[in-house]
Amino acid sequence: MDTFLIIAAFILLIVGVAGCILPFLPGPPLAYGSLILIQLTSIKPFAEEFLVIWAVVTLAVVLADYYIPIWGTKKFGGTKAGVWGATIGLMVGLFFFPPFGIIIGPFLGALAGELINNSQDTTKAFRSAFGSFIGFIAGTVMKLGVSLIMGYYLIRAVL
Numbered sequence: 001m002d003t004f005l006i007i008a009a010f011i012l013l014i015v016g017v018a019g020c021i022l023p024f025l026p027g028p029p030l031a032y033g034s035l036i037l038i039q040l041t042s043i044k045p046f047a048e049e050f051l052v053i054w055a056v057v058t059l060a061v062v063l064a065d066y067y068i069p070i071w072g073t074k075k076f077g078g079t080k081a082g083v084w085g086a087t088i089g090l091m092v093g094l095f096f097f098p099p100f101g102i103i104i105g106p107f108l109g110a111l112a113g114e115l116i117n118n119s120q121d122t123t124k125a126f127r128s129a130f131g132s133f134i135g136f137i138a139g140t141v142m143k144l145g146v147s148l149i150m151g152y153y154l155i156r157a158v159l
Contacts, residue, residue, distance in 0.1 A: 002041040006158055009037035013151050020143040021102060023090055031147035032058040038157050045157035054150065061146050065139040072135025078114060078128025085113020086132040107133040 013034040019025030032054055039046050073082045089109015093101025110132035114125035 002043070005037050005041045009034040009154060009158075012037060013147075013154055017144070017147050017151065020140060020147050022094065023087065026062065027143045028058045028061045028146050028150075031150040034154050035150055035157075038154055043157060046153075057146060061143055065143055068139040068142070069132055069135035072138065073110065073128055073132040076127045076131025076134075077124050078110065078131055079117055081113040081117035082110040082125075082128040082132045083113070085116075086110040086129075086136055088113075090136065103137075106136040 012030050015025060016027050016030030016032075016034060019027030019030055021027075035046065035051065035054060039051065069086060070083055073079070073086070086106040086109045089105035089107070089112070090102065091105070092109070093103075093105020095101075097104065107129050111125055111129035114128045115122065118124065
């Protein structure tokens with residue numbers, strides 16, 4: 001049973017790390033699930049406090065990931081159209097122009113959203129798109145960092 005749980009934990013971690021980039025997968029919660037699976041083995045490498053702390057960190061990252069792109073867009077003068085455009089741009093870029101679409105897609109999507117929403121002011125649309133892009137990148141880096149740290153603890157626990 002331990003072997004099955006260890007394999008499942010690594011699969012969950014890989015999916016979790018991918019979920020940091022793919023917006024339809026909850027990256028950090030899946031990575032946290034890998035720590036829980038390892039805890040269910042006979043190894044039991046983590047203290048309860050450790051798991052509680054990482055649960056809080058995971059929750060904080062998930063909540064911040066929703067807030068940071070909105071903050072970035074608003075900080076640079078954007079609207080909800082820019083946020084939606086960035087999300088749609090990410091999806092289009094991810095599937096049609098990998099790997100660079102992940103970076104360019106949110107920017108172009110936010111720009112398109114702002115231009116559709118307020119086509120008269122291109123300078124404002126570019127500023128908003130930049131803010132949305134910065135927010136998206138910051139959230140992605142934050143999720144990826146937390147998930148990779150959990151991956152480190154998973155690997156250390158198994159070895």
